[in-house]
Amino acid sequence: xxxxxxxxxxxxxxxxxxxxxxxxxxxxxxxxxxxxxxxxxxxxxxxxxxxxxxxxxxxxxxxxxxxxxxxxxxxxxxxxxxxxxxxxxxxxxxxxxxxxxxxxxxxxxxxxxxxxxxxxxxxxxxxxxxxxxxxxxxxxxxxxxxxxxxxxxxxxxxxxxxxxxxxxxxxxxxxxxxxxxxxxxxxxxxxxxxxxxxxxxxxxxxxxxxxxxxxxxxxxxxxxxxxxxxxxxxxxxxxxxxxxxxxxxxxxxxxxxxxxxxxxxxxxxxxx
Amino acid sequence: xxxxxxxxxxxxxxxxxxxxxxxxxxxxxxxxxxxxxxxxxxxxxxxxxxxxxxxxxxxxxxxxxxxxxxxxxxxxxxxxxxxxxxxxxxxxxxxxxxxxxxxxxxxxxxxxxxxxxxxxxxxxxxxxxxxxxxxxxxxx
Numbered sequence: 001x002x003x004x005x006x007x008x009x010x011x012x013x014x015x016x017x018x019x020x021x022x023x024x025x026x027x028x029x030x031x032x033x034x035x036x037x038x039x040x041x042x043x044x045x046x047x048x049x050x051x052x053x054x055x056x057x058x059x060x061x062x063x064x065x066x067x068x069x070x071x072x073x074x075x076x077x078x079x080x081x082x083x084x085x086x087x088x089x090x091x092x093x094x095x096x097x098x099x100x101x102x103x104x105x106x107x108x109x110x111x112x113x114x115x116x117x118x119x120x121x122x123x124x125x126x127x128x129x130x131x132x133x134x135x136x137x138x139x140x141x142x143x144x145x146x147x148x149x150x151x152x153x154x155x156x157x158x159x160x161x162x163x164x165x166x167x168x169x170x171x172x173x174x175x176x177x178x179x180x181x182x183x184x185x186x187x188x189x190x191x192x193x194x195x196x197x198x199x200x201x202x203x204x205x206x207x208x209x210x211x212x213x214x215x216x217x218x219x220x221x222x223x224x225x226x227x228x229x230x231x232x233x234x235x236x237x238x239x240x241x242x243x244x245x246x247x248x249x250x251x252x253x254x255x256x257x258x259x260x261x262x263x264x265x266x267x268x269x270x271x272x
Numbered sequence: 273x274x275x276x277x278x279x280x281x282x283x284x285x286x287x288x289x290x291x292x293x294x295x296x297x298x299x300x301x302x303x304x305x306x307x308x309x310x311x312x313x314x315x316x317x318x319x320x321x322x323x324x325x326x327x328x329x330x331x332x333x334x335x336x337x338x339x340x341x342x343x344x345x346x347x348x349x350x351x352x353x354x355x356x357x358x359x360x361x362x363x364x365x366x367x368x369x370x371x372x373x374x375x376x377x378x379x380x381x382x383x384x385x386x387x388x389x390x391x392x393x394x395x396x397x398x399x400x401x402x403x404x405x406x407x408x409x410x411x412x
Contacts, residue, residue, distance in 0.1 A: 027308065077297045084301075097305035112308065134296070145339075145346050159343050167341075177343060178336025185339075213299055215335045222304075253296060259304035 022068050024101040025053070025108050028061040029084050029257065030094040030120045035059060042083060043076040045069075050083060053105050055113035058120050061087065062108055065101060072099070081256070088257035092127035094120060095257035123262060130205055131227050132261060133254030135237065137192070137218035139185070143247045144216065148184045155180045182215065192248070193219045196240060203232045208260040218248045222260035230255070 026043055033054045041047035041063075048063030061083065065071065080098050087093045102108050113120070149156050158177035162170040189212065196219050197207055203225065210220040225233050234252065241250045 029306075074294050074297075077294065077301060081297050081301050095301075095305040097303075097307050098301040100306075100308045102308070134300070136296075141342055142346065145343055149343075149346075155343070159346075162340060162344055164344075167337075174340035174344075175333065175336050178333075178339040181339040181343065182335060210299070213295070215339070256300070257305075259300050262304075262306050 022066065023064050024067040024103055025062045025105050026065040026071075027096055027100045027102060027108060027112065028063075028080060029087065029096050030113075030124065031059055031061060031087060031091055032124055033057050033059045035087075035091050037061075040083060040086075041079065043071055043079045045073070045075075047075075047079060053108045053113070055109045056117050056121075058113055058117060058124065060108050060113055062105065067101060084257040085255070088131050089255050092124040092130075093257045094123050094127070094262050095259050127258055127261075129226055129228065130224055130258070131230075131255030132258040133223050133225055133230075133233060133252055134210075134256065135196070135219060135221045135223065136251045136253065137196075137220075137240075137244070137248045138214065139188070139216045139218045139248055140246060141216060144185065144188075145181070147188070147247075148181050152180060152184055155184070185215065189218055192244075193221070196221065199236055199240070200233070203229060203236055206261055210260070218244075219250075224258055224261045225255075227255060 026048065028042065028050070031052075033052075033056065035052065037050065037052055040050040042050045042065075043063065044065045048065055050061055050063045052059040053062050077098060084093055084095045088095075102112065149159065155177060158173050158180065161173040162177060167174065193209070197209075200207060200221070200223060204223040205226065206224040208222040208224075210222055212220055223233070237250060237252055240248075244250065
């Protein structure tokens with residue numbers, strides 16, 4: 001049914017482009033259709049009003065956005081995540097990656113909701129009562145280095161070579177020292193991450209390893225958890241926090257939408 | 273509030289964030305989540321490049337040099353030659369805890385900076401938090 005409407009729509013916008021602002025439908029995520037939406041503002045400047053575009057048993061969270069202006073200010077990123085995380089705290093949500101814009105609400109239905117209705121619905125059912133949490137741990141620098149020097153004689157020797165000397169006179173030793181330290185840190189990260197994963201497996205539906213985002217990252221995990229078991233997750237992390245006190249700063253972020261646990265078939269084929 | 277804040281407990285060292293910083297947001301929503309088929313999607317200025325630009329490179333020469341400099345500054349006599357955790361703790365409570373926080377904050381700012389540079393915007397109101405609420409019909 002879309003081929004004729006498609007053509008007329010395109011013809012229409014070509015003319016409109018010159019005179020008016022061109023807009024698209026920014027899509028945040030997919031939720032069950034029986035969701036109520038309070039007044040919510042989304043991305044864009046001024047922020048677009050968020051609404052539901054329904055089809056069958058699912059609905060898309062969308063807002064109108066100007067397509068001829070860059071999007072991606074910190075406020076836009078936060079608006080995207082806040083909307084989805086607030087939704088995820090109460091209902092199942094399939095989050096879309098930031099920046100998904102479709103031509104209009106009609107194409108949201110015809111090209112996104114209708115063709116994937118069954119898959120999205122199945123995904124939402126799986127997420128019922130579950131949410132994602134992100135665990136971030138970062139090594140405390142002084143404690144980390146002290147550990148490394150206590151364990152690694154080469155590092156101690158290299159450090160003696162550079163201490164108090166200017167950078168350009170000790171370049172090679174510095175690079176080597178940094179490399180040795182980095183290797184130690186990687187080994188610690190692997191060991192600490194494994195220990196945490198092992199402890200969390202019985203408490204989680206799924207665990208996804210995330211790449212470190214900083215050289216002093218100790219752990220970076222996304223976990224999918226039954227929201228009713230959030231306190232168990234917290235207890236487990238408190239245990240690690242005690243064990244690692246002064247060594248690793250731990251943070252638990254969530255509940256949030258299950259960004260790390262939704263995948264399109266294409267993404268799955270690409271590997272991982 | 274997006275976050276169900278736990279009872280708090282006496283948890284040493286672990287903080288539960290009720291809102292995530294910009295760096296956390298970037299890690300998450302630019303990198304994860306469902307992707308709409310490229311043919312269906314309307315292109316939007318700036319997004320693709322942004323995704324690549326904000327990645328933080330781990331284990332580069334810069335990393336090595338930074339570790340080396342940190343080692344250079346480290347006063348081993350104060351932390352104890354053997355790196356005994358007990359001895360270290362006093363120090364970390366005082367000085368390094370702050371430093372680590374500072375470094376993290378720096379990364380956040382840098383990320384924000386980069387984003388702003390990139391898109392040419394200059395608005396700084398990052399702390400705006402209008403969280404929508406939504407209820408499910410028929411939920412008891």
